[in-house]
Amino acid sequence: MTQRFSGKRIVITGSGRGLGFAFAERLAREGASVIIAEIDAALGRDAEAKLKAQGFDARFVETDISSEASVAAMAKIAAEGCNDIHGVVANAGWANNVGGKFYDEITPEVWDRMMAINVRGTWLTIRALGPLMKDGGSIVTLSSDTIYWGAPKLLHYVTSKSAIVGMTRSLAREFGERMIRVNCLLPGLTMGEATKDIPETRWNDYASRTILRRIQQPDDLDGVVAFLMSDDSKFITAQTLAVDGGFSMH
Numbered sequence: 001m002t003q004r005f006s007g008k009r010i011v012i013t014g015s016g017r018g019l020g021f022a023f024a025e026r027l028a029r030e031g032a033s034v035i036i037a038e039i040d041a042a043l044g045r046d047a048e049a050k051l052k053a054q055g056f057d058a059r060f061v062e063t064d065i066s067s068e069a070s071v072a073a074m075a076k077i078a079a080e081g082c083n084d085i086h087g088v089v090a091n092a093g094w095a096n097n098v099g100g101k102f103y104d105e106i107t108p109e110v111w112d113r114m115m116a117i118n119v120r121g122t123w124l125t126i127r128a129l130g131p132l133m134k135d136g137g138s139i140v141t142l143s144s145d146t147i148y149w150g151a152p153k154l155l156h157y158v159t160s161k162s163a164i165v166g167m168t169r170s171l172a173r174e175f176g177e178r179m180i181r182v183n184c185l186l187p188g189l190t191m192g193e194a195t196k197d198i199p200e201t202r203w204n205d206y207a208s209r210t211i212l213r214r215i216q217q218p219d220d221l222d223g224v225v226a227f228l229m230s231d232d233s234k235f236i237t238a239q240t241l242a243v244d245g246g247f248s249m250h
């Protein structure tokens with residue numbers, strides 16, 4: 001595989017498993033030195049070991065994106081031993097077991113936790129790493145295609161993922177002068193640890209409503225992240241890219 005990211009350091013939050021791990025593995029395969037910024041130490045260590053076993057350059061840094069101090073400590077470690085950080089994939093989020101409650105059943109505590117992780121955490125990540133980034137780098141944020149079709153019984157999640165779109169657009173303007181691009185990826189429902197308990201009937205219903213009529217896998221997304229990280233997308237910024245087999249259109 002081409003080594004588009006040789007000599008480049010890229011931080012991927014929440015990359016102990018799921019989509020984040022798929023992104024880290026793809027970027028590392030293309031030569032990146034990846035930082036696995038993950039809250040779950042067992043997952044983070046395991047992800048680091050899996051990447052190292054393939055001969056890739058990977059380092060786990062225990063990180064809680066909702067904590068300013070934790071993110072600052074991670075950023076310091078991420079900048080060690082490299083001139084500048086090329087990229088950030090702000091992937092970490094609270095995505096598993098979040099559905100099932102109507103708007104008036106979600107408690108304020110759960111609402112606040114969702115915003116603290118998904119919204120504040122994405123901002124804190126970029127706030128800490130942005131000043132350490134190389135001019136000409138790339139930031140990818142993670143939203144969700146649920147914001148286009150207004151998924152029910154997920155109000156706090158959908159609201160948090162809508163905020164990330166606005167955040168991406170404003171950040172893109174603020175980073176533009178440094179030629180750092182900021183784009184937002186909106187995956188559709190994707191098979192993985194966070195979604196494995198979803199009943200088969202719902203998967204099949206979702207797949208039947210995609211234009212491409214199949215269930216989405218993490219490898220439908222990792223090439224898109226690599227594209228947004230690379231110079232192949234060098235004039236794309238402030239955009240929201242839905243990758244969901246055509247489930248949504250905008």
Ligand SMILES: NC(=O)c1ccc[n+]([C@@H]2O[C@H](COP(=O)([O-])OP(=O)(O)OC[C@H]3O[C@@H](n4cnc5c(N)ncnc54)[C@H](O)[C@@H]3O)[C@@H](O)[C@H]2O)c1
Nearest residue numbers: 014016017018019039064065092093095144187189190194
């Ligand atoms: N899987 C899907 O269907 C889907 C669809 C649309 C969007 N997304 C988004 O993609 C991203 C990844 O989703 P996923 O399916 O891989 O979820 P996942 O739950 O499998 O992975 C999330 C990872 O983030 C970590 N994490 C959680 N809180 C953290 C924190 N405070 N600090 C650092 N790490 C933390 C978790 O430990 C986990 O390793 C999320 O932002 C999610 O909202 C997922």
